[in-house]
Amino acid sequence: MTAATPLAGYLLVAAMLFAIGLAGALVRRNAIMVLIGIELMLNSANLNLIAFWRFGPHPEALTGMMFAIFSIAVAAAEAAVGLGLVIAIYRHTGAAELDKIDRMKG
């Protein structure tokens, strides 16, 4: 490994956080925990965008920053709809565990 630049450090942290979020989405049974894992993955992508904006050649163009801001807004919408779906499924089937929800028929 060569001398780590600041950008590589941030990218490594983002990759680690992405892997942690992916593991959380894959190994937990509760649907809310899966959503939390997805939120962690989205956040790590935002960290990448901001880091590239900060260390990229044209920070005054604001591209990465705008991408991150819109990504935060979309992630908030996704969280609202996802948690609403989890609540609806819990009302319907009485379980928020994903392996108990095994039918699509209402």
Place this chain on the structure above:
Amino acid sequence: MSPIFYLLAALTLAGGLATVLLKHLVHAALAVTVAFAGLALLFLELDAQFAGFAQILVYIGAVAILIVFAILLTHGSELPREGVFSKTWFLGLVIAAGVFSVLGWAVLQSVSAVPQQNTVPTVTVNDIGIALVGRYVLPLEIVALLLTAATIGAVIVAMHEKERPK
């Protein structure tokens, strides 16, 4: 790299790890809030003040509260008898480790190629506002529409049913 970066990275990753490993959902929600706060501080460390404060407002202020409400409404604070980890947890861990090794390999391979501008960008909230209503006005409108649709959709989806089938 500054020691502050290592401190914030350790805080964020510890929050993320605690989220995945803690058995109680409420504890996991608290841990994910720590991870969100660590990320917001990392944004501030990257001189992205607006994104950092937006992260605090949106994630710690809204998403964490939403998660706690969802846990409350689905009785998620009770531990399930079958355990909190799925039967295929080992496969999930292997997939996550594989993804991390590929990403880490890619980052370490491109250390010399990635850009490293070290001058601090002088971007004020004023610039961001002008860009939002200038060059990025169409995405802004689309996001506004998306947020409206998502809010209405979430309310309709989670609205109480009249009769329960079970």
